[in-house]
Amino acid sequence: MATTIKNKKNEVTVLAPATVANMVCGFDVLGFALAGPYDKLLIRLTSKKGVTIINKDGYNLPTQPKKNVIGVALLSMLEQIKEDIGFEVESTKTIKPGSGIGSSAASAAGAVVGANYLLNNRFSNEELIEFALCGEEVASGSKHADNIAPCIYGGITLIRSTSPLDIITIPSPLLYVTILHPQIEVKTSDAREILRKTITLKDAVTQWGNIAGLVSGLFKNDYDLIGRSLVDVIVEPVRSMLIPYFDEVKKQSIAAGALGGGISGSGPSIFMLSKDEVTAKKVQLAIINIYKNVGMDFHTHITTISNNGVKLID
Amino acid sequence: MATTIKNKKNEVTVLAPATVANMVCGFDVLGFALAGPYDKLLIRLTSKKGVTIINKDGYNLPTQPKKNVIGVALLSMLEQIKEDIGFEVESTKTIKPGSGIGSSAASAAGAVVGANYLLNNRFSNEELIEFALCGEEVASGSKHADNIAPCIYGGITLIRSTSPLDIITIPSPLLYVTILHPQIEVKTSDAREILRKTITLKDAVTQWGNIAGLVSGLFKNDYDLIGRSLVDVIVEPVRSMLIPYFDEVKKQSIAAGALGGGISGSGPSIFMLSKDEVTAKKVQLAIINIYKNVGMDFHTHITTISNNGVKLID
Numbered sequence: 001m002a003t004t005i006k007n008k009k010n011e012v013t014v015l016a017p018a019t020v021a022n023m024v025c026g027f028d029v030l031g032f033a034l035a036g037p038y039d040k041l042l043i044r045l046t047s048k049k050g051v052t053i054i055n056k057d058g059y060n061l062p063t064q065p066k067k068n069v070i071g072v073a074l075l076s077m078l079e080q081i082k083e084d085i086g087f088e089v090e091s092t093k094t095i096k097p098g099s100g101i102g103s104s105a106a107s108a109a110g111a112v113v114g115a116n117y118l119l120n121n122r123f124s125n126e127e128l129i130e131f132a133l134c135g136e137e138v139a140s141g142s143k144h145a146d147n148i149a150p151c152i153y154g155g156i157t158l159i160r161s162t163s164p165l166d167i168i169t170i171p172s173p174l175l176y177v178t179i180l181h182p183q184i185e186v187k188t189s190d191a192r193e194i195l196r197k198t199i200t201l202k203d204a205v206t207q208w209g210n211i212a213g214l215v216s217g218l219f220k221n222d223y224d225l226i227g228r229s230l231v232d233v234i235v236e237p238v239r240s241m242l243i244p245y246f247d248e249v250k251k252q253s254i255a256a257g258a259l260g261g262g263i264s265g266s267g268p269s270i271f272m273l274s275k276d277e278v279t280a281k282k283v284q285l286a287i288i289n290i291y292k293n294v295g296m297d298f299h300t301h302i303t304t305i306s307n308n309g310v311k312l313i314d
Numbered sequence: 315m316a317t318t319i320k321n322k323k324n325e326v327t328v329l330a331p332a333t334v335a336n337m338v339c340g341f342d343v344l345g346f347a348l349a350g351p352y353d354k355l356l357i358r359l360t361s362k363k364g365v366t367i368i369n370k371d372g373y374n375l376p377t378q379p380k381k382n383v384i385g386v387a388l389l390s391m392l393e394q395i396k397e398d399i400g401f402e403v404e405s406t407k408t409i410k411p412g413s414g415i416g417s418s419a420a421s422a423a424g425a426v427v428g429a430n431y432l433l434n435n436r437f438s439n440e441e442l443i444e445f446a447l448c449g450e451e452v453a454s455g456s457k458h459a460d461n462i463a464p465c466i467y468g469g470i471t472l473i474r475s476t477s478p479l480d481i482i483t484i485p486s487p488l489l490y491v492t493i494l495h496p497q498i499e500v501k502t503s504d505a506r507e508i509l510r511k512t513i514t515l516k517d518a519v520t521q522w523g524n525i526a527g528l529v530s531g532l533f534k535n536d537y538d539l540i541g542r543s544l545v546d547v548i549v550e551p552v553r554s555m556l557i558p559y560f561d562e563v564k565k566q567s568i569a570a571g572a573l574g575g576g577i578s579g580s581g582p583s584i585f586m587l588s589k590d591e592v593t594a595k596k597v598q599l600a601i602i603n604i605y606k607n608v609g610m611d612f613h614t615h616i617t618t619i620s621n622n623g624v625k626l627i628d
Contacts, residue, residue, distance in 0.1 A: 029523040160527035161520075166542060168530050198512045201548070206475075208522040209343040212529045213474035216482050219533040225482065229474060234515070 011044040012117050015311045016110030018095045019102035020177070020271050021146035023156070024230045024262040025210035030170075031102075031146035032156040034177060035306040039106040041070070042090040043114035049086045051075055056092040073108040073135030074115055077123070087115050097139075099181050100269035105147030108135030113152060113310040125152055126165050140188040140266075147265065154309035156218060173221040175305045176280035178258070180249060180270045180287050183297035186242050191266030194238055203233050223259060223275045230260025230273070243267050248290050256286040277302070325358040326431050329625045330424030332409045333416035334491070334585050335460035337470070338576040339524035341549045344484075345416075345460035346470040348491060349620035353420045355384070356404040357428035363400045365389055370406040387422040387449030388429055391437070401429055411453075413495050414583035419461030422449030427466060427624040439466055440479050454502040454580075461579065468623035470532060487535040489619045490594035492572070494563060494584045494601050497611035500556050505580030508552055517547050537573060537589045544574025544587070557581050562604050570600040591616070 017038045023030035046052070051065040051074045065071025074087050089111055095103040112128045112135075123131070129152060133143045149157040149167045160166040210229045217225030240246035240263060253261060253272040257279040261272035272287075274280040280302045291298045331352045337344035360366070365379040365388045379385025388401050403425055409417040426442045426449075437445070443466060447457045463471040463481050474480040524543045531539030554560035554577060567575060567586040571593040575586035586601075588594040594616045605612045 026522070026526065028519045029526060158523065158526050158530060160523045160539075160543060166527070168527060168539065170530060195515060197515055199515055199518055201509060201511055201513055204513055204518040204521065204548070205342045207518065208340070208525045209472070209474045211522045211526050212340065212343060212472050213480070213482060215526045215529045216472060216484060216533070219530070225474075228480060234518070 009118065011042060012114045013040065013042045013313050014110045014114040015040055015313055016106035016113070016151055017154075017306060017308065017310070019105055019147045019150045021102065021144065021265040022235065022263065023214075024232045024236070024260065025207050025214055026158070027232065027235045028144060028146060029159050030156065030211070030214075031150040031159075032172075032305045033150040033154045033307075033309055034101065034179075035303045035308075036301075037094045039095050039103075039110055040092040041107070041110040041114055043111060043118060044088040045118040046086045046088050047084065049078070049084055051078070051086060052088040054088070054090045056090050057094075059093055059097055061091075061093075061097065067138065069104045069107045069135040069139050070111040071135075072138045073112050073132050076134040077112055077115060077131040080123075081119070087111075096181070098185055100186065100263070100265040100267045101179065101181075102147035102151060102265065104136055104139035105132070105151045108132035109148050109151035110310050111135070114312070117312055126167070128152060129165060129167070142188075142192065150309065152309045154307045156305065158215070170215060170218050172218045172305055173223065174275070176274045176277055177303050177305060178253070178261075178272045178274065178280045178283040178287065179264070179301050179303065180291065181299045182244060182268045182291070183299070184244070184268050186267040188266045191239055191242060194242075195235060196238065199234055206231075206233050226273070227259035230262070232262055236262050239263055239267060243270065244294060244296060245290055246270065249287055252286040252290060253283045256282040258283045323432065325356060326428045327354065327356045327627050328424045328428040329354055329627055330420035330427070330465055331468075331620060331622065331624070333419055333461045333464045335416065335458065335579040336549065336577065337528075338544045338546045338550070338574065339521050339528055340472070341546065342458060342460060343473050344470065344525070344528075345464040345473075346486075346619045347464040347468045347621075347623055348415065348493075349617045349622075350615075351408045353409050353417075353424055354406040355421070355424040355428055357425060357432060358402040359432045360400045360402050361398065363392070363398055365392070365400060366402040368402070368404045370404050371408075373407055373411055375405075375407075375411065381452065383418045383421045383449040383453050384425040385449075386452045387426050387446050390448040391426055391429060391445040394437075395433070401425075410495070412499055414500065414577070414579040414581045415493065415495075416461035416465060416579065418450055418453035419446070419465045422446035423462050423465035424624050425449070428626070431626055440481070442466060443479060443481070456502075456506065464623065466623045468621045470619065472529070484529060484532050486532045486619055487537065487589070490588045490591050491617050491619060492567070492575075492586045492588065492594045492597040492601065493578070493615050493617065494605065495613045496558060496582045496605070497613070498558070498582050500581040502580045505553055505556060508556075509549060510552065513548055520545075520547050540587070541573035544576070546576055550576050553577055553581060557584065558608060558610060559604055560584065563601055566600040566604060567597045570596040572597045
């Protein structure tokens, strides 16, 4: 290939994990990576400028680069590159778009990490996040890094600041995650619009007491403290109205032993954290017992918070 | 003495440290203990019911128990005791009342910790905080534990919740503290009244990103992260107007190498954190250079965040 890029490889395959943003009291700042599901992307360096996208799944996402998360992310990367090169991407999604577990972030993050590898990792993680954020914006209408950052870094990440970008990785004890995905659509832009623009100082103090408690619990491996701190008095009371039986799911999950949980991203998925797999399964059963009578398609699965972000497998 | 309390001792002397509440982005939830100054209290168990207060300093604080922080705290403890006993307290304050570094909290916390020792430690730390809070209320008009908790526990404490009380100790690397005490009066009740009752969600997100960053920085011993996170977009912009030259003090302190800092409690004292003593002294000099021309009495000193709470020395 007639490019000026010297690399051992001209193609790479990556796995990009699902992620949970808006971790309860950590609205807009705390997110985490899941062990599964994940998207698979094969990225090829080409001598043809621009981006070509080939969908290898049944989701029929747009393939025009400027309308596609992968396309926009890679185009913003290419803007920073002088060489006459481009990328071809074969995308095989298993993270269902619109499920609320970072489907678009996985596409964007997977694409830029893979492309950067083919460019001999010339860009920093922070730069990759900026490129991926341009992709995210196409899908969600706003630039929020709390899916992108954990997708790239793995584990639990704090976005302390978006301008300038300041990402902090937070350790955590082993945490099992029970996910419920009710098969309804909640648009991120709608979920954002129903939020109040102002809140009481009193509620804000409660919330930052809880996020400080949650971060402390994660550092201390203190499951009880994590559980006590998984309280959101600001966003959840508003957004949970968009998700059928949210309160009942949360109540029964905690009764079944979950530490706590909440809305994943802007929904419709719900996540519940447990300290062991047995409990996570009890939580799953409790959720199924509620939803089987609701008359709505739904999907549940059990996974863990994973320290792996986007993985190169080639 | 004719009491029903069996104890080796009928009197004890305690040292109760000054404390800083409202640690920048941790308004109402984060506070820390200082290595100095501290108050000295001699507490005697007596067979006479009630509380007697003897001031051994020049501050002329009221000695009627119901009007005195020590008195109210001990009376609330005595309400939980069936025996016909009381306390006599000799109070030697060196923490100037109204300085904003937890003078009333030191009185209240010192008294209840000492009294509890004379009662064979029958009350838990949480119960002691509740008693001391009743005392604090006399001085400040509201029950906030962010001076009381670090005064009793030492170190940096998070009050995740006040009802029920949930105190979490947070480790920290060695931190030097430069204190400026301008000799003006800022009433806690006034400082509370000028705060806005509602804030924007956007500012709240910034604030909880910062408190999560600060807690992470303290756990990680990451001075840079601590410094980047010492930002308060909500309370400081309002309250700093009550403190002459606050912005200049902060700016010059950071220019001299301070990690950051803010208003101690509700003022008027200002604290600046540094990672070593040399820097803390440079910060002190920078502050003196500003204040020497202001035409206002002021006092500065250098200390550290201390892991010691109230200490029994007898």
